[in-house]
Amino acid sequence: MAQNTDMAHQGAEPRGPGTGERKRSTPRARTRQGTRGQWIWMISLGIVMTAFLAIMVPPYLTLDPSQSGVVLNEGFSLHYPMVIVHVAFGTVAQLSLFLQVWPWLRRHHPAVHRWNGRVYVFGGVLPSGLSSLVLVPFHPTAGTVGVGVAAVLWLATTAVGHVRARQRRFAEHRRWMIYSFAIVTGLNFWGLAIVMAGQVVSPSLDIDYLFEAARWFGWMLNLFIAQWWLERTARRPLAGVTGTDRA
Numbered sequence: 543m544a545q546n547t548d549m550a551h552q553g554a555e556p557r558g559p560g561t562g563e564r565k566r567s568t569p570r571a572r573t574r575q576g577t578r579g580q581w582i583w584m585i586s587l588g589i590v591m592t593a594f595l596a597i598m599v600p601p602y603l604t605l606d607p608s609q610s611g612v613v614l615n616e617g618f619s620l621h622y623p624m625v626i627v628h629v630a631f632g633t634v635a636q637l638s639l640f641l642q643v644w645p646w647l648r649r650h651h652p653a654v655h656r657w658n659g660r661v662y663v664f665g666g667v668l669p670s671g672l673s674s675l676v677l678v679p680f681h682p683t684a685g686t687v688g689v690g691v692a693a694v695l696w697l698a699t700t701a702v703g704h705v706r707a708r709q710r711r712f713a714e715h716r717r718w719m720i721y722s723f724a725i726v727t728g729l730n731f732w733g734l735a736i737v738m739a740g741q742v743v744s745p746s747l748d749i750d751y752l753f754e755a756a757r758w759f760g761w762m763l764n765l766f767i768a769q770w771w772l773e774r775t776a777r778r779p780l781a782g783v784t785g786t787d788r789a
């Protein structure tokens with residue numbers, strides 16, 4: 543994935559006393575701000591991703607169906623194995639995604655970015671996304687349509703992003719991979735946050751309302767934010783990319 547890395551505020555600093563001139567921030571200062579912004583971004587993302595994995599994955603490490611958070615359908619003997627496949631490859635997707643959106647890694651180790659991108663697409667999204675499509679019809683609670691739409695969009699945006707990278711259309715590659723990122727993080731992180739917060743704030747609320755909100759709201763909101771970010775950064779150079787194409 544190629545993504546802009548300059549997340550720093552680009553504005554000029556206040557006027558210097560008695561100069562009458564706007565003091566512009568130097569390239570070096572902007573680089574420092576950008577680097578700080580990237581660290582804040584990566585640390586925040588790392589905390590959220592680790593929290594999600596630490597809360598959701600351990601019950602499945604026991605391979606004990608009685609520990610499953612997913613209500614298993616007795617008429618589908620492969621239900622639990624499918625959940626395990628989904629969670630295992632979903633973990634691969636999430637870990638590789640973290641590395642993919644790390645600007646420093648893209649800039650300094652483009653070969654690692656390329657290989658890790660393949661891991662994300664073929665070792666994460668493809669098996670995890672396809673297995674989630676198998677799970678959706680057995681999803682017993684509210685939000686089935688929302689999670690089904692998210693699954694299709696996750697697979698589709700990732701596939702388009704991968705093809706664009708193969709075509710060396712890097713600006714479009716960036717655009718579609720940001721959508722892929724937005725969908726999966728929106729579904730998982732906002733989803734978990736909505737269900738947990740809803741239960742704390744209003745314990746008597748029907749859980750189905752929370753599940754319905756969790757399966758739609760997060761990834762849709764993230765797509766809006768992603769679109770805003772793409773428009774805002776449309777004119778910036780792409781990190782580690784020599785091509786000049788624009789999405």
Ligand code: HEM
Nearest residue numbers: 598611612629632633635674677678681689692693696726
């Ligand atoms: C857009 C991408 C994804 C979609 C559409 C999706 C969809 C699903 C579906 C349909 C289920 C079954 C839920 C049920 O029937 O109650 C599920 C469960 C689960 N998924 Fe995903 N998933 C996605 C990404 C991921 C990723 C990246 C991870 C990372 C580990 C992950 C971890 C889990 C876990 C841990 C469960 C079990 C939930 C529980 O114990 O309550 N999913 N997912």
